[in-house]
Amino acid sequence: MPVKCKITVLKKNLNTELAGEYCQNEVTPCPVFKEGQEFISGFEKPEGFCDWAWNDIHKIVTVLLSGGNFSEGIFEGWMKDENTMISCCTDAIRPVIFKIERIKD
Numbered sequence: 001m002p003v004k005c006k007i008t009v010l011k012k013n014l015n016t017e018l019a020g021e022y023c024q025n026e027v028t029p030c031p032v033f034k035e036g037q038e039f040i041s042g043f044e045k046p047e048g049f050c051d052w053a054w055n056d057i058h059k060i061v062t063v064l065l066s067g068g069n070f071s072e073g074i075f076e077g078w079m080k081d082e083n084t085m086i087s088c089c090t091d092a093i094r095p096v097i098f099k100i101e102r103i104k105d
Helices: 016-022 051-065
Strands: 003-012 038-041 084-088 096-104
Touching: 003 051, 051 084, 051 096
Parallel strands: none
Antiparallel strands: 003 038, 003 096, 084 096
C-alpha cells in the first residue's frame, strides 16, 4: 500500500534576543509558513516548501516512508505514535516546528 507523509506546521518561533544581537535588520517569524499549514509528501519536496526546512526534515520523511519509526530501538520511549516525529528547521533565529506523520495514500 503506497505511503506518504503529512507535514504540519505546528509552531513558528522567533528568538528576539539572538536576532537583536546578531542580525543586521529587524527580523520577523518565518515568512514562508503559517501555523496549521499542511503538506503531503513522498520522497520529493512538496511544492511551496522551504528548501532549507526540507533539507532539515527530509531524513525524517525518508525514515518514515521507508517503514522506520521513532518509538523503537534507540528511540524507545520517545514518540507515542510510531508513525509520527516532531522536528524543526535549523534556523536558530526563527525556527519552525513540524509534525511529520506517515499516512496511507
